Amino acid sequence: MTRLPLAMLILAGAAIAQPAAAQDTGPVGPANEKINQVIVYGNDKCPEANGDEILVCAVLPEGDRYRVPQIFRGGDPLDPRNExxxxxxxxxxxxxxxxxxxxxxxxxxxxxxxxxxxxxxxxxxxxxADKTDWQAMIADERAKRLAGIDAAADTVEAAVVAEEKALADRQKQAEETAPATDAPATDNPDAEPLPVPPPR
Known part of the structure:
Protein backbone atom coordinates (compact mmCIF):
# COMPACT_ATOMS: atom_id res chain seq x y z
CA MET A 1 0.00 0.00 0.00
CA THR A 2 2.80 2.38 0.62
CA ARG A 3 4.13 1.75 -2.85
CA LEU A 4 1.12 3.25 -4.64
CA PRO A 5 1.20 6.69 -2.93
CA LEU A 6 4.97 6.77 -3.34
CA ALA A 7 4.70 6.08 -7.09
CA MET A 8 2.02 8.75 -7.43
CA LEU A 9 4.23 11.24 -5.65
CA ILE A 10 7.15 10.51 -7.99
CA LEU A 11 4.96 10.83 -11.10
CA ALA A 12 3.51 14.14 -9.86
CA GLY A 13 7.02 15.52 -9.27
CA ALA A 14 8.09 14.52 -12.78
CA ALA A 15 4.98 16.12 -14.28
CA ILE A 16 5.70 19.41 -12.51
CA ALA A 17 9.33 19.43 -13.67
CA GLN A 18 8.52 18.97 -17.38
CA PRO A 19 6.92 22.42 -18.03
CA ALA A 20 9.87 24.10 -16.32
CA ALA A 21 12.26 22.24 -18.61
CA ALA A 22 10.22 23.24 -21.66
CA GLN A 23 10.41 26.91 -20.66
CA ASP A 24 14.19 26.79 -20.46
CA THR A 25 14.58 25.76 -24.11
CA GLY A 26 13.51 29.22 -25.43
CA PRO A 27 10.86 30.33 -27.93
CA VAL A 28 10.01 27.77 -30.54
CA GLY A 29 7.35 28.00 -33.24
CA PRO A 30 5.27 30.73 -34.84
CA ALA A 31 3.41 31.59 -31.64
CA ASN A 32 6.41 33.53 -30.30
CA GLU A 33 7.25 35.51 -33.45
CA LYS A 34 6.80 39.27 -33.47
CA ILE A 35 4.58 40.37 -36.36
CA ASN A 36 3.91 44.01 -37.22
CA GLN A 37 1.04 44.83 -39.57
CA VAL A 38 1.18 48.34 -41.07
CA ILE A 39 -1.24 50.11 -43.39
CA VAL A 40 0.29 52.69 -45.74
CA TYR A 41 -1.54 54.96 -48.13
CA GLY A 42 -0.68 56.14 -51.62
CA ASN A 43 3.06 56.53 -52.22
CA ASP A 44 4.08 56.28 -48.55
CA LYS A 45 7.04 54.00 -47.91
CA CYS A 46 6.71 50.88 -45.84
CA PRO A 47 8.88 51.08 -42.69
CA GLU A 48 11.75 48.65 -42.30
CA ALA A 49 11.56 45.66 -40.01
CA ASN A 50 13.63 45.64 -36.81
CA GLY A 51 15.62 42.51 -36.02
CA ASP A 52 13.58 39.30 -36.19
CA GLU A 53 10.33 41.19 -36.61
CA ILE A 54 8.04 40.23 -39.48
CA LEU A 55 6.65 43.36 -41.13
CA VAL A 56 3.62 43.22 -43.40
CA CYS A 57 2.49 46.35 -45.28
CA ALA A 58 -0.93 46.82 -46.82
CA VAL A 59 -1.01 49.59 -49.42
CA LEU A 60 -4.35 51.35 -49.73
CA PRO A 61 -5.31 54.16 -52.12
CA GLU A 62 -4.60 57.73 -51.06
CA GLY A 63 -8.32 58.50 -51.02
CA ASP A 64 -8.84 56.10 -48.11
CA ARG A 65 -6.37 57.85 -45.78
CA TYR A 66 -8.97 59.77 -43.78
CA ARG A 67 -11.98 57.54 -44.36
CA VAL A 68 -13.67 55.34 -41.83
CA PRO A 69 -12.28 51.79 -42.21
CA GLN A 70 -14.27 49.48 -44.45
CA ILE A 71 -15.34 47.19 -41.62
CA PHE A 72 -17.05 50.11 -39.85
CA ARG A 73 -18.73 51.67 -42.89
CA GLY A 74 -21.82 49.53 -42.76
CA GLY A 75 -23.72 48.01 -45.61
CA ASP A 76 -25.78 49.41 -48.41
CA PRO A 77 -26.15 53.21 -48.10
CA LEU A 78 -29.59 53.00 -49.71
CA ASP A 79 -30.84 50.62 -47.05
CA PRO A 80 -33.57 52.35 -44.98
CA ARG A 81 -31.86 51.12 -41.82
CA ASN A 82 -28.84 53.28 -42.70
CA GLU A 83 -30.89 56.45 -43.13
CA ALA A 129 -25.31 74.70 -51.80
CA ASP A 130 -21.60 74.97 -52.32
CA LYS A 131 -20.28 78.19 -50.81
CA THR A 132 -17.72 78.67 -53.57
CA ASP A 133 -17.75 82.21 -54.92
CA TRP A 134 -16.70 81.65 -58.50
CA GLN A 135 -16.78 85.31 -59.42
CA ALA A 136 -14.40 86.22 -56.62
CA MET A 137 -12.08 83.37 -57.59
CA ILE A 138 -12.07 84.53 -61.23
CA ALA A 139 -11.38 88.12 -60.15
CA ASP A 140 -8.48 86.98 -57.96
CA GLU A 141 -6.99 84.92 -60.77
CA ARG A 142 -7.38 87.82 -63.17
CA ALA A 143 -5.62 90.13 -60.70
CA LYS A 144 -2.76 87.63 -60.39
CA ARG A 145 -2.36 87.46 -64.14
CA LEU A 146 -2.44 91.24 -64.51
CA ALA A 147 0.13 91.56 -61.74
CA GLY A 148 2.32 89.07 -63.60
CA ILE A 149 1.92 90.99 -66.85
CA ASP A 150 2.71 94.28 -65.12
CA ALA A 151 5.78 92.78 -63.48
CA ALA A 152 6.98 91.40 -66.82
CA ALA A 153 6.39 94.78 -68.49
CA ASP A 154 8.33 96.55 -65.74
CA THR A 155 11.21 94.10 -66.18
CA VAL A 156 11.30 94.63 -69.95
CA GLU A 157 11.09 98.40 -69.56
CA ALA A 158 13.95 98.41 -67.05
CA ALA A 159 16.06 96.32 -69.45
CA VAL A 160 15.32 98.72 -72.34
CA VAL A 161 16.21 101.77 -70.23
CA ALA A 162 19.46 100.13 -69.12
CA GLU A 163 20.33 99.26 -72.72
CA GLU A 164 19.63 102.82 -73.89
CA LYS A 165 21.78 104.22 -71.09
CA ALA A 166 24.62 101.85 -71.96
CA LEU A 167 24.35 102.87 -75.64
CA ALA A 168 24.45 106.56 -74.72
CA ASP A 169 27.51 105.97 -72.53
CA ARG A 170 29.29 104.13 -75.34
CA GLN A 171 28.53 106.94 -77.80
CA LYS A 172 29.78 109.53 -75.34
CA GLN A 173 33.02 107.62 -74.79
CA ALA A 174 33.48 107.25 -78.55
CA GLU A 175 33.05 111.00 -79.04
CA GLU A 176 35.56 111.77 -76.30
CA THR A 177 38.21 109.44 -77.72
CA ALA A 178 37.76 110.59 -81.35
CA PRO A 179 40.26 113.24 -82.74
CA ALA A 180 39.09 116.83 -82.42
CA THR A 181 40.01 117.84 -86.02
CA ASP A 182 37.32 118.12 -88.64
CA ALA A 183 39.75 117.51 -91.50
CA PRO A 184 39.26 114.27 -93.36
CA ALA A 185 41.78 111.66 -92.45
CA THR A 186 44.16 110.71 -95.23
CA ASP A 187 46.67 107.97 -95.44
CA ASN A 188 49.33 110.15 -97.14
CA PRO A 189 49.81 113.67 -95.77
CA ASP A 190 51.76 114.74 -98.93
CA ALA A 191 48.92 113.86 -101.30
CA GLU A 192 47.50 116.59 -103.50
CA PRO A 193 44.06 117.93 -102.74
CA LEU A 194 41.24 116.86 -104.96
CA PRO A 195 40.34 119.22 -107.80
CA VAL A 196 37.37 121.49 -107.31
CA PRO A 197 34.79 121.26 -110.09
CA PRO A 198 34.08 124.47 -112.06
CA PRO A 199 30.95 126.39 -111.21
CA ARG A 200 28.00 125.95 -113.54
Whole structure:
Protein backbone atom coordinates (compact mmCIF):
# COMPACT_ATOMS: atom_id res chain seq x y z
CA MET A 1 0.00 0.00 0.00
CA THR A 2 2.80 2.38 0.62
CA ARG A 3 4.13 1.75 -2.85
CA LEU A 4 1.12 3.25 -4.64
CA PRO A 5 1.20 6.69 -2.93
CA LEU A 6 4.97 6.77 -3.34
CA ALA A 7 4.70 6.08 -7.09
CA MET A 8 2.02 8.75 -7.43
CA LEU A 9 4.23 11.24 -5.65
CA ILE A 10 7.15 10.51 -7.99
CA LEU A 11 4.96 10.83 -11.10
CA ALA A 12 3.51 14.14 -9.86
CA GLY A 13 7.02 15.52 -9.27
CA ALA A 14 8.09 14.52 -12.78
CA ALA A 15 4.98 16.12 -14.28
CA ILE A 16 5.70 19.41 -12.51
CA ALA A 17 9.33 19.43 -13.67
CA GLN A 18 8.52 18.97 -17.38
CA PRO A 19 6.92 22.42 -18.03
CA ALA A 20 9.87 24.10 -16.32
CA ALA A 21 12.26 22.24 -18.61
CA ALA A 22 10.22 23.24 -21.66
CA GLN A 23 10.41 26.91 -20.66
CA ASP A 24 14.19 26.79 -20.46
CA THR A 25 14.58 25.76 -24.11
CA GLY A 26 13.51 29.22 -25.43
CA PRO A 27 10.86 30.33 -27.93
CA VAL A 28 10.01 27.77 -30.54
CA GLY A 29 7.35 28.00 -33.24
CA PRO A 30 5.27 30.73 -34.84
CA ALA A 31 3.41 31.59 -31.64
CA ASN A 32 6.41 33.53 -30.30
CA GLU A 33 7.25 35.51 -33.45
CA LYS A 34 6.80 39.27 -33.47
CA ILE A 35 4.58 40.37 -36.36
CA ASN A 36 3.91 44.01 -37.22
CA GLN A 37 1.04 44.83 -39.57
CA VAL A 38 1.18 48.34 -41.07
CA ILE A 39 -1.24 50.11 -43.39
CA VAL A 40 0.29 52.69 -45.74
CA TYR A 41 -1.54 54.96 -48.13
CA GLY A 42 -0.68 56.14 -51.62
CA ASN A 43 3.06 56.53 -52.22
CA ASP A 44 4.08 56.28 -48.55
CA LYS A 45 7.04 54.00 -47.91
CA CYS A 46 6.71 50.88 -45.84
CA PRO A 47 8.88 51.08 -42.69
CA GLU A 48 11.75 48.65 -42.30
CA ALA A 49 11.56 45.66 -40.01
CA ASN A 50 13.63 45.64 -36.81
CA GLY A 51 15.62 42.51 -36.02
CA ASP A 52 13.58 39.30 -36.19
CA GLU A 53 10.33 41.19 -36.61
CA ILE A 54 8.04 40.23 -39.48
CA LEU A 55 6.65 43.36 -41.13
CA VAL A 56 3.62 43.22 -43.40
CA CYS A 57 2.49 46.35 -45.28
CA ALA A 58 -0.93 46.82 -46.82
CA VAL A 59 -1.01 49.59 -49.42
CA LEU A 60 -4.35 51.35 -49.73
CA PRO A 61 -5.31 54.16 -52.12
CA GLU A 62 -4.60 57.73 -51.06
CA GLY A 63 -8.32 58.50 -51.02
CA ASP A 64 -8.84 56.10 -48.11
CA ARG A 65 -6.37 57.85 -45.78
CA TYR A 66 -8.97 59.77 -43.78
CA ARG A 67 -11.98 57.54 -44.36
CA VAL A 68 -13.67 55.34 -41.83
CA PRO A 69 -12.28 51.79 -42.21
CA GLN A 70 -14.27 49.48 -44.45
CA ILE A 71 -15.34 47.19 -41.62
CA PHE A 72 -17.05 50.11 -39.85
CA ARG A 73 -18.73 51.67 -42.89
CA GLY A 74 -21.82 49.53 -42.76
CA GLY A 75 -23.72 48.01 -45.61
CA ASP A 76 -25.78 49.41 -48.41
CA PRO A 77 -26.15 53.21 -48.10
CA LEU A 78 -29.59 53.00 -49.71
CA ASP A 79 -30.84 50.62 -47.05
CA PRO A 80 -33.57 52.35 -44.98
CA ARG A 81 -31.86 51.12 -41.82
CA ASN A 82 -28.84 53.28 -42.70
CA GLU A 83 -30.89 56.45 -43.13
CA UNK A 84 -29.92 59.35 -40.88
CA UNK A 85 -32.15 60.08 -37.91
CA UNK A 86 -32.61 63.66 -39.09
CA UNK A 87 -34.31 62.42 -42.24
CA UNK A 88 -36.43 59.98 -40.27
CA UNK A 89 -37.63 62.73 -37.93
CA UNK A 90 -38.50 65.01 -40.85
CA UNK A 91 -40.57 62.26 -42.41
CA UNK A 92 -42.29 61.64 -39.06
CA UNK A 93 -43.07 65.34 -38.69
CA UNK A 94 -45.00 65.29 -41.93
CA UNK A 95 -47.31 62.51 -40.80
CA UNK A 96 -50.77 63.92 -40.18
CA UNK A 97 -49.98 67.34 -41.57
CA UNK A 98 -53.06 68.46 -43.45
CA UNK A 99 -55.47 71.34 -43.43
CA UNK A 100 -54.58 75.02 -43.39
CA UNK A 101 -50.98 75.87 -44.37
CA UNK A 102 -50.20 72.24 -45.22
CA UNK A 103 -50.01 72.53 -49.01
CA UNK A 104 -51.89 69.29 -49.39
CA UNK A 105 -55.07 68.31 -51.22
CA UNK A 106 -56.57 67.06 -47.95
CA UNK A 107 -58.65 69.16 -45.61
CA UNK A 108 -60.11 72.62 -45.65
CA UNK A 109 -57.53 75.20 -46.74
CA UNK A 110 -54.99 72.55 -47.70
CA UNK A 111 -54.00 74.52 -50.76
CA UNK A 112 -52.52 77.22 -48.54
CA UNK A 113 -48.94 77.03 -47.36
CA UNK A 114 -47.44 76.08 -50.72
CA UNK A 115 -45.61 79.39 -51.00
CA UNK A 116 -44.07 78.97 -47.56
CA UNK A 117 -43.04 75.44 -48.43
CA UNK A 118 -41.47 76.62 -51.70
CA UNK A 119 -39.57 79.40 -49.93
CA UNK A 120 -38.38 77.05 -47.18
CA UNK A 121 -37.14 74.58 -49.78
CA UNK A 122 -35.30 77.32 -51.68
CA UNK A 123 -33.68 78.53 -48.46
CA UNK A 124 -32.59 75.00 -47.58
CA UNK A 125 -31.09 74.57 -51.05
CA UNK A 126 -29.17 77.83 -50.74
CA UNK A 127 -27.81 76.82 -47.35
CA UNK A 128 -26.83 73.38 -48.57
CA ALA A 129 -25.31 74.70 -51.80
CA ASP A 130 -21.60 74.97 -52.32
CA LYS A 131 -20.28 78.19 -50.81
CA THR A 132 -17.72 78.67 -53.57
CA ASP A 133 -17.75 82.21 -54.92
CA TRP A 134 -16.70 81.65 -58.50
CA GLN A 135 -16.78 85.31 -59.42
CA ALA A 136 -14.40 86.22 -56.62
CA MET A 137 -12.08 83.37 -57.59
CA ILE A 138 -12.07 84.53 -61.23
CA ALA A 139 -11.38 88.12 -60.15
CA ASP A 140 -8.48 86.98 -57.96
CA GLU A 141 -6.99 84.92 -60.77
CA ARG A 142 -7.38 87.82 -63.17
CA ALA A 143 -5.62 90.13 -60.70
CA LYS A 144 -2.76 87.63 -60.39
CA ARG A 145 -2.36 87.46 -64.14
CA LEU A 146 -2.44 91.24 -64.51
CA ALA A 147 0.13 91.56 -61.74
CA GLY A 148 2.32 89.07 -63.60
CA ILE A 149 1.92 90.99 -66.85
CA ASP A 150 2.71 94.28 -65.12
CA ALA A 151 5.78 92.78 -63.48
CA ALA A 152 6.98 91.40 -66.82
CA ALA A 153 6.39 94.78 -68.49
CA ASP A 154 8.33 96.55 -65.74
CA THR A 155 11.21 94.10 -66.18
CA VAL A 156 11.30 94.63 -69.95
CA GLU A 157 11.09 98.40 -69.56
CA ALA A 158 13.95 98.41 -67.05
CA ALA A 159 16.06 96.32 -69.45
CA VAL A 160 15.32 98.72 -72.34
CA VAL A 161 16.21 101.77 -70.23
CA ALA A 162 19.46 100.13 -69.12
CA GLU A 163 20.33 99.26 -72.72
CA GLU A 164 19.63 102.82 -73.89
CA LYS A 165 21.78 104.22 -71.09
CA ALA A 166 24.62 101.85 -71.96
CA LEU A 167 24.35 102.87 -75.64
CA ALA A 168 24.45 106.56 -74.72
CA ASP A 169 27.51 105.97 -72.53
CA ARG A 170 29.29 104.13 -75.34
CA GLN A 171 28.53 106.94 -77.80
CA LYS A 172 29.78 109.53 -75.34
CA GLN A 173 33.02 107.62 -74.79
CA ALA A 174 33.48 107.25 -78.55
CA GLU A 175 33.05 111.00 -79.04
CA GLU A 176 35.56 111.77 -76.30
CA THR A 177 38.21 109.44 -77.72
CA ALA A 178 37.76 110.59 -81.35
CA PRO A 179 40.26 113.24 -82.74
CA ALA A 180 39.09 116.83 -82.42
CA THR A 181 40.01 117.84 -86.02
CA ASP A 182 37.32 118.12 -88.64
CA ALA A 183 39.75 117.51 -91.50
CA PRO A 184 39.26 114.27 -93.36
CA ALA A 185 41.78 111.66 -92.45
CA THR A 186 44.16 110.71 -95.23
CA ASP A 187 46.67 107.97 -95.44
CA ASN A 188 49.33 110.15 -97.14
CA PRO A 189 49.81 113.67 -95.77
CA ASP A 190 51.76 114.74 -98.93
CA ALA A 191 48.92 113.86 -101.30
CA GLU A 192 47.50 116.59 -103.50
CA PRO A 193 44.06 117.93 -102.74
CA LEU A 194 41.24 116.86 -104.96
CA PRO A 195 40.34 119.22 -107.80
CA VAL A 196 37.37 121.49 -107.31
CA PRO A 197 34.79 121.26 -110.09
CA PRO A 198 34.08 124.47 -112.06
CA PRO A 199 30.95 126.39 -111.21
CA ARG A 200 28.00 125.95 -113.54
Missing amino acids: AWVNRVVSLQRVGRFGTDSCSPVGLGGFTGCTQQLLAGAKAERQA
